[in-house]
Amino acid sequence: MPTLTRKGAATRQRILEGAATHIREYGVAATTLDDVLARTTTSKSQLFHYFPGGREELLLAVARFEADRVIEDQRPQLDELTSWPAWRAWRDKVVERYRRQGGLCPLNAVTSHLGDGSPGTRAVVTGLMRRWQSEIANGVRHMQGVGEIDPAVDPDRAAAALLACIQGGVLIQMSTGETTHLEAALDMGIASLRAGAFPTT
Amino acid sequence: MPTLTRKGAATRQRILEGAATHIREYGVAATTLDDVLARTTTSKSQLFHYFPGGREELLLAVARFEADRVIEDQRPQLDELTSWPAWRAWRDKVVERYRRQGGLCPLNAVTSHLGDGSPGTRAVVTGLMRRWQSEIANGVRHMQGVGEIDPAVDPDRAAAALLACIQGGVLIQMSTGETTHLEAALDMGIASLRAGAFPTT
DNA sequence: CGGAAAATGGACTGTCAAGTCCAGAAATAG
DNA sequence: CTATTTCTGGACTTGACAGTCCATTTTCCG
The missing domain is CATH 1.10.10 (Arc Repressor Mutant, subunit A)
Known part of the structure; x- marks a missing residue:
């Protein structure tokens, strides 16, 4: 270059x-x-x-571009999961973001078109997931620090579950157009944290 | 025809x-x-x-075919969510099914290639989601009937959340190759049911 | 300035895959 | 058995789109 x-x-x-x-x-x-x-x-x-690299390289660049947006769009709430109201604010931000996007996930679209074969494709998605999960886990740890979440909860596993809730909710929204699943799943995840109902297995 | x-x-x-x-x-x-x-x-x-209809019609037929498999592959466990061990068995079946499939979701692939524009595409996916959620909700109601789940829990909303957990877990598996997210999310969802930690909002 | 490196325009090619068409073989019904 | 419908083979057309190439213009930097 x-x-x-x-x-x-x-x-x-x-x-x-x-x-x-x-x-x-x-x-x-x-x-x-x-x-x-x-x-x-x-x-x-x-x-x-x-x-x-032509089309493929362009698509990969778009994927990276969109992946960055996903995280950025959750700031600053994602960095400040320090109280239950803050968690609620983050939850609202996520729901609002995807509601506005209107049942469309450009990142998922691009990656599924690139196919898993591409070396870079996976890296983009897994990188995003790791960053995302890590930020959530930080929030969980902070809440444990201030005694709001049971210390027995595994922060990474809890964050993994919450992340899956979001992904699934968005995926379903893509076909139904509704955010009800996303909201239900996120609310459930957060309620679980509060109740300490997390399996530590 | x-x-x-x-x-x-x-x-x-x-x-x-x-x-x-x-x-x-x-x-x-x-x-x-x-x-x-x-x-x-x-x-x-x-x-x-x-x-x-050529390629498009064929792809739609494949989507229907795969959608049916998804439900069928969960039987009979999905129909018999009548005790906590049964829920566990179902959970294991789901995890096992996707583990074997190895981070590949033909249905998602097909639908995302057909584009949301198609009239039939959405119908296939939403139909699958509705059936799936409905079966889970039946399980929740049954458990309420035998006093194992708090009657205050909304069965449909709980089922929606669980469904999102699965979808998200599978989606993440598609890029990571691991079923850890799927397991974490499903376990969390079921634990929530047991603890009655479901927000009824 | 002035020359080298980078940026631009757009015509051209090659490929590949979807979809068409018709002639002929097999099956079915009466 | 035979007429009608369904089924099959495969060559052909068509269009679209990714990628190439080179001539020309603009920018950069000493």
Whole structure:
């Protein structure tokens, strides 16, 4: 990769965000390189200049882009799980985020289109999951520190369960359009923490 | 659709199952009609004879096929959630099923490739979710009947949460290859039921 | 400036896979 | 048995889209 000019970096970014937006609106399958070019007023040579790997590399970049958004969109609440009201605020933020997104998970769409074969694909998703789970686990530990959660609870396992609740809720929302499952699962997870009803097995 | 002869029905079934198998092995994107034909020793005209809508109709049929399997694979345990050991047996069955499937969800793959636009696609997934949730809710109600679960718990909401736990656990397994999230979430959900820690809100 | 490196435009190619078509074989009904 | 319907084989058409190439313009930096 040669050094990028300021203009070059801007173009690259424009292509990336244009692709992400188009995918959000029409889905991965219905997104061709020409669509992206038209939307971003760029040309084939530019796209392949900045993404030599072509479509696959672009899609992977979009996946990374979306993965970052997922975490960012939960800040600052995700960093401040220090009281039960704070947990509630975070829960609301998550629900609101996905409600607004309207039953569409660009990240899931992109990764499932890249196939698991790709070396980078898994890394993006697992990296996101690890970061996410780790942040939640920190919240659990903090609550244990202030005596609000039973010390017998395994923070990582609890965070894993909560993460699964969110993922499942969002997945179901993708087909039903409703956030009821997401809300029910998240509420259950948090209630479990409060009640210390977590199996430590 | 004209009436099918015995031979015709067999061919149709062969194509359908061949497509399903190929998709399981290689993914949707890497499955062409020619692949299916080669595997099932059939010809283009046969495929379009039995699936006039072409690729899309075939994919939808595969989705239905896989959706049915999901429920069937949980029997008989799913129908007999009448004691805590029975819940545990069901939990183990679910985990085992997805462990064996090895981080691959053909249904999710197919639907995400069909796009949400399709009229039938949503119906297949929402139908599956509704059936699944309804079966779980029946189990909850039965346990309430025998005094093992707090009557204040809303069976449908509890079932919704449990369903989300499973979906999320499987989704995460798709990228990590591990069933730890699935297990953690399911255990949490069942523990919640036992503890009556369900928010009734 | 002025030359090297980077950025851009867009025509062109090649491939691949979905879908069409028709002729002929097998099955079914009466 | 024979007429009608269903089933089958496979060649052919069509279109779309990823990726290539080179000529030209712009930017960078000493």
